[in-house]
Amino acid sequence: MEIQGTFYFSKSTKSCPSTIQINGNEIKVFTSDGDLLLDTVKNAIKVNIPIPGLANSLSFADGSSFIPTDKSIRWSFNSVSSKFTEKLMNNLQAIVIISLSCPLIIWLLVFKAIPNISENAAELMPEIPKSIIGDNLLMYFEDYYLEESSINSQKKIKIENLFFNALNKLGLNKEDYKILFYKSDTLGANALALPNGTIILTDSLVDKLIIYPDSLLAILLHEVGHIEKNHGLRLIIQSLGVGVIFTYLVGDVQGLTEMVTGSGLGLLQASFSREMEIEADRFSVDSLNTLEISKEKFIFAIETIILDKEGEEQNNLFLKYLSTHPHLESRIALAKRP
Numbered sequence: 001m002e003i004q005g006t007f008y009f010s011k012s013t014k015s016c017p018s019t020i021q022i023n024g025n026e027i028k029v030f031t032s033d034g035d036l037l038l039d040t041v042k043n044a045i046k047v048n049i050p051i052p053g054l055a056n057s058l059s060f061a062d063g064s065s066f067i068p069t070d071k072s073i074r075w076s077f078n079s080v081s082s083k084f085t086e087k088l089m090n091n092l093q094a095i096v097i098i099s100l101s102c103p104l105i106i107w108l109l110v111f112k113a114i115p116n117i118s119e120n121a122a123e124l125m126p127e128i129p130k131s132i133i134g135d136n137l138l139m140y141f142e143d144y145y146l147e148e149s150s151i152n153s154q155k156k157i158k159i160e161n162l163f164f165n166a167l168n169k170l171g172l173n174k175e176d177y178k179i180l181f182y183k184s185d186t187l188g189a190n191a192l193a194l195p196n197g198t199i200i201l202t203d204s205l206v207d208k209l210i211i212y213p214d215s216l217l218a219i220l221l222h223e224v225g226h227i228e229k230n231h232g233l234r235l236i237i238q239s240l241g242v243g244v245i246f247t248y249l250v251g252d253v254q255g256l257t258e259m260v261t262g263s264g265l266g267l268l269q270a271s272f273s274r275e276m277e278i279e280a281d282r283f284s285v286d287s288l289n290t291l292e293i294s295k296e297k298f299i300f301a302i303e304t305i306i307l308d309k310e311g312e313e314q315n316n317l318f319l320k321y322l323s324t325h326p327h328l329e330s331r332i333a334l335a336k337r338p
Helices: 080-089 092-124 127-144 153-169 203-209 213-228 231-250 256-290 296-313 317-321 328-336
Strands: 002-008 015-023 026-031 036-041 065-068 178-183 191-193 198-202
Touching: 015 065, 092 231, 127 178, 127 198, 127 231, 153 178, 153 213, 178 203, 191 213, 198 203, 198 213, 203 213, 203 296, 213 231, 213 256, 213 296, 231 256, 256 296, 256 328, 296 328
Parallel strands: 178 198
Antiparallel strands: 002 015, 002 065, 015 026, 026 036, 191 198
């Protein structure tokens, strides 16, 4: 098989009319005078992606190339991907369908598939990984946000007794939970639930609600809701899944990847956690009902904490922008439902 075309020399603008001969796996390129320019094999040749209306060129290992005169020439040793790409480029309808479906597929992955996978994966995760994750998170918070608590031991014992008695009445294993007290100017009046059953209470929260034990219990049960529903683990798994998608789409472009997987992931996490906060609210209200405690205690607690947070956020636009709690009125309205 002989094909006429033009041979372009490696690292040079020089070219000449030539003929390529294909004999089995052997390929030779000759000048129009019959001089041998190149002797190679098919495996050492790169077939460039065919573009409709343009000649399908060959690239050789030394950097030289060959372009056939006949633009309709398609090499018999084209890769499957090259052939598929050419067919795709000749099919405008397919391109339009793929272009429109890609965003939908990404949306389905991020907001449907990954949350469902994370929920199932969190349910199946053994206790040892949960413990490791919880311990690592606690170390991180201790390094950056938490200080030694100044709450006296009597108050701590009072809160622990209140909490563990409630767990017994609710039929929950108190051995699965523990309360830790810390001071934190950054977190303010707050409570945090770690995947391993550890609940962190800040001094500011204790100071605000210690004289309202049922409201403080409502907050603790809210955090129990996060743990029972595996919210922490689900959020971590979701974050990893979304991070993989963004990294795959963006590639390893310096700065851009960090921006997308940093700020973008943070916003997605905020969206996920709003749903989780509502679910934890419902758990707390239902638990209070079982304990024959008015849900007004829960409403008072979130009003006390969130109004305090909103006051802080007015002075910090970044905190306001990334707030993970649903609007106060929405949470109160849900709590008031029969």
